[in-house]
Amino acid sequence: MSDQNEWRLDQSEGQPVGRSRRSSASPKTRTMADLLFLPETERSLMNWLLRQQQATLSEVAAHLEQPESVAETLLNDLIAQGFIQIKQETCHYQPNLVSRKGRNVPGNIWDALS
Numbered sequence: 222m223s224d225q226n227e228w229r230l231d232q233s234e235g236q237p238v239g240r241s242r243r244s245s246a247s248p249k250t251r252t253m254a255d256l257l258f259l260p261e262t263e264r265s266l267m268n269w270l271l272r273q274q275q276a277t278l279s280e281v282a283a284h285l286e287q288p289e290s291v292a293e294t295l296l297n298d299l300i301a302q303g304f305i306q307i308k309q310e311t312c313h314y315q316p317n318l319v320s321r322k323g324r325n326v327p328g329n330i331w332d333a334l335s
Contacts, residue, residue, distance in 0.1 A: 251303045251318050259304075266295065267304060267316065275308070275315040 256267050262285075269284055270276055276284070282292035296314055299305040306317040327333075 249303055252320075253318055255304070255318075263295065263299060263304075267299070270305070270314065271316050271318075275313040277313055281314065 256264055259267065266281070266285065270281075273280075278289055278293055278296070281296060282289040285292050285295070287295075296305060296307075300307065300314075304317060305314050307314050
């Protein structure tokens with residue numbers, strides 16, 4: 222991953238260091254199109270998680286080739302943004318994206334086009 226250094230441990234405090242984000246009180250509904258605006262590391266993780274359908278913290282850390290504390294920080298950031306949800310009973314992380322709603326087409330559209 223090209224920007225894997227973005228998420229690293231602060232050696233002086235032993236805590237994960239990440240980018241600052243604008244946070245909202247309630248995460249908004251996310252779609253596949255929203256993934257395009259994520260940084261490379263987060264987008265790559267979301268694409269992998271979409272293929273896996275769900276994963277544990279240790280599986281995510283292994284995929285990222287980072288310590289679990291770094292993976293947990295990244296996951297918590299994606300949860301706060303509304304991209305991921307956690308299944309409490311199994312401690313699995315899974316994508317939280319919605320499909321785009323179809324549009325209602327008027328029944329007489331073909332008449333209007335003729």
